[in-house]
Amino acid sequence: MEFKDYYKILAIDEKANASVIKASYRKLARKYHPDVSKEENAEAQFKEVGEAYAVLKDPEKRAEYDLLRAQGTYRSAGGSYQPPPDWQSSHAGNRTHSQRTDENFSDFFDSIFGAHGSDFRQAEDFxxxxxxxxxxxxxxxxxxxxxxxxxxxxxIALRVSEPDQNGSIKQRDKTLNVKIPAGVTEGQHIRLTGQGELGIGGGKAGDLLLEIEFAPHPYFTVDGMNILLTLPVTCWEAALGSTVEVPTLRGKVKLKIPQAANSGNKLRIKGKGLISKGGEISGDQIVTLQVSLPKERSSEAKALYRQLAECESHFNPRQAFER
Structure with a gap:
């Protein structure tokens, strides 16, 4: 049976304190975990690291191990090791055959401390x-x-942090093709399971959470499930009433402008807003009228405006200011 130098296995000094022992174990456990490691004999090395940590993290076990290590009895002929004939570990009284787990700890460990089931469970828990x-x-x-x-x-392109084969965290660029379902709304999150950063030591990968934003639109804005549109109309369309084409997310539709319409009047087009996933909820399109005049007018048009002013001279839209 070979003597195991637990300090060498954890790559630490024999005077290392608990925090150094723990830090070294974490690093090596990540490096050799069979789920992620590309090292040769990673599984065997992972078990050795776990065994070394189980001993050195426990002050009593560490003291017993240091005593045996200082005796140098493991340097016997042929390199084989046997504990001293009168050796008795303080943990050996807890040994039971049913607690024996060769997959976790070596014969060397067993010969010194016994197959102490609670120790196995503590190491596995860690x-x-x-x-x-x-x-x-x-x-x-x-x-x-x-x-x-x-x-x-x-x-989409992401930069993710991942452990390399030495347990160091590195940055990696990642590209994904993602499918956005119909009916998403601003602020909604779409969860892509397992597309986040890789887990450590065989842990599950995280998720990618896509938050939906709406890019600025040349003429639409959004209010909840409703689509808002400011619609320019001519003064004669507003005065006489008209039917005009209006853009919607579903294509153009006909909208009737009532007679004597004013800027700021709102018209509702039912069911032409956003639609929730599954189609249970449908918003409307709210159209706000904006009466517009041409910037350049012909002499004939000016004459008609003067004639209109004479015909409607009784109308004063600022009458409320004169009270």
Missing amino acids: QRSTNRRGRDLHYKIALFLEEAFVGCQRQ
Whole structure:
């Protein structure tokens, strides 16, 4: 049986304190974890690191181990090791055959301390504690309203942190093609399971959370599920009433402008707003009229405006100011 130098296995000095021991164990456990390591014999080295930590983290076990290590009896002929004939560990009284777990600890450990089941469970619990879930990533994605309405596929680029084969954290660029379902709304989060950062020590990968934003639109704005549009109309369309074409997310529709309409009047087009996923909720399109005049007018048009002013001379839109 070979003597195991636990200090050498953890790559620490024999005078290392508890924090140094713990830090070295965490680093090596990440390096050799079979789920992520590319090292040769990673599984065997991972078990050795766990065994060394189980001894050196425990002050009593460490003291017993240091005593045996100082005796140098492991340097016997052939390099084989046997504890002194009168050796009795303070932990040996807890030994039971049913607690024996060769997959976790070596014969060397067993010969000194016995297969102490609680020690195995403590070491396994600590190993599980290093199996940390990867960090969730958050990414804002700006969509045009038309893309949010019908759904789309977009490519996004991320920079993620991942442990390399030595346990060091490195940055890596990652590209994903993501499918955006129809009916997303601003501020909504889409969770892509397992597309976040890798876990440590075999832990699950984190998720990617996409937060939906709406890119500025040339003429639409959003209010909840409603689409807002400011619609320019001519003075004669507003005065006489008219039917005009209006853009919506579903294409152009006919909208009737009532007679004597004014700037600021709001007209509602039912069901032409945003639609929730599944179609249970549908917003409207709210159209706000804005009466516009041509910047350049012909002499004939000016004459008609003068004639209109004479015909409507009784109308004073500022009458309220004169009270």
